[in-house]
Amino acid sequence: MTDLANIKFNAEGFMTDPNQWTKEIAEVLAKQEGIETLTADHWKIIDFCRATGLATGKSPTLRQITVGTGISTKDLFALFPKGPAKKVAKIAGLGKPEGCV
């Protein structure tokens, strides 16, 4: 069992230091979000979000995820029910996706 005791979170439950993130932590966080098992499709999305999130300093939007991974919005909602952009960001150890201006 991965220990979350040393991991820093903000009030909304987003990790504040993306460098503390590991795949094991993602599995624990996914369970907290109600996703029992992370499948290859889940990982494809998480890996994409990690890569763009670390490169740009911002969590990708829903559309950036669908365009970047080729996975449809409908499937994205099936994989990460109710608010996938927010949920993936949380599991991927990134900040909350910013609202638009």
Place this chain on the structure above:
Amino acid sequence: MKTFLILGAGTAGTMMAREMAHALDLNQWKVIVVDKEEQHYYQPGFLFIPFGYYKREDVVKPIRSFIAKGVEYVVSNIEALEPADNKVTLANGRVIQYDYLVVATGTDIHPEETEGLKDGGWGENIFDFYTYDGAAALAPAISRFQGGRLLVNVVENPIKCPVAPLEFLFLADAYFTRKGIRNKVEITYATPLPGAFTKPVAAAALGKILDEKHIHVEAEYNTGWVDPSRNVLVSYDERELPYDLMVSIPLNKGAAFLGAAGIADELNYVKVDKHTLQSTEYPNIWALGDAANIPASKAGAVIHFQMGTAVKNILAHMAGKPMPDAFDGHALCYIETGFDKATLIDFDYTHEPFPGKYPLPGVGPFDLLGQTTLNHWGKLAFRYIYFLMMRGIEVPLPNKFSMAGKRAA
């Protein structure tokens, strides 16, 4: 002869063409502006058309009347941009080689991207007000509406003028109240945002107004599809919202040729440095207004505030000098709240809208985040000011954001 090419003759393109016609030596430079339209639209006026306050002649004027002397205006669609070769191909076959390019092609609605929106009920009981034709078609539907469920929906952000859906709701509430049937109309606002607006202080203030007007907000609503057989809007998390009349703000996207040219993001907005407004991909390309991917509101006031920065930076770049100016993301928006009142917000990249006073010598101060009749007159007067601006008459609004008059807590 060198060529300064501007794509788009809307608010940003028209202003830039005039600035460049004045700043450049026209014996050495040719300034060309291309637009697919022959009409210039006063887009903030679209909001008032469904309620019968404005007519076509109030918001539509010929583009030609705003094009500065010395500028060549070409009417054509744009076929392709090849930035590596400094080349634009028009739909009419003409090829233009440019030395500098300003992209000001704006943003458009794409109802066809939402299943069931364009292909079911569009123009019958589903409308938009982000185009002149959409707003004009909505007017009779509003006037014959005798009661039922009015659903206003933002499909996905970012959208042009993020306060316009709220203004539409406020005006609808006032319209049906004056008609004496407000008690028969249920008004719902479905938005992907967690609340009424993006910035916390303004979101709280505007949320309170929605509440007072008994407008129900369906927050964090990601539009999935429309089921026109049952007149129901469905979200990806399968919340169903029934409607008798739906006013949708469909997906907004930039022009497709920009995406194909490899200079834009996934919504076809040109990738630029948010302070210099220069393309991050090609140093001789700038993007202004709605066409750029900067994290500022897509609104006319933003264009007015960024114009000075863009002009100074482009001229410095031509002279081989460092770019002297940085855009701060400044936006200033009157928000109609119904019953001849309006509120005002003023913000930039780093300051969210605060309550207080907006000082404007001779006319103001205007009330920030308060609802006043003076703000409403400010909004209506803006239409005249806008057309003056398009003809090149300056208005004394400071470009940079200032905290003067505001209360930051």
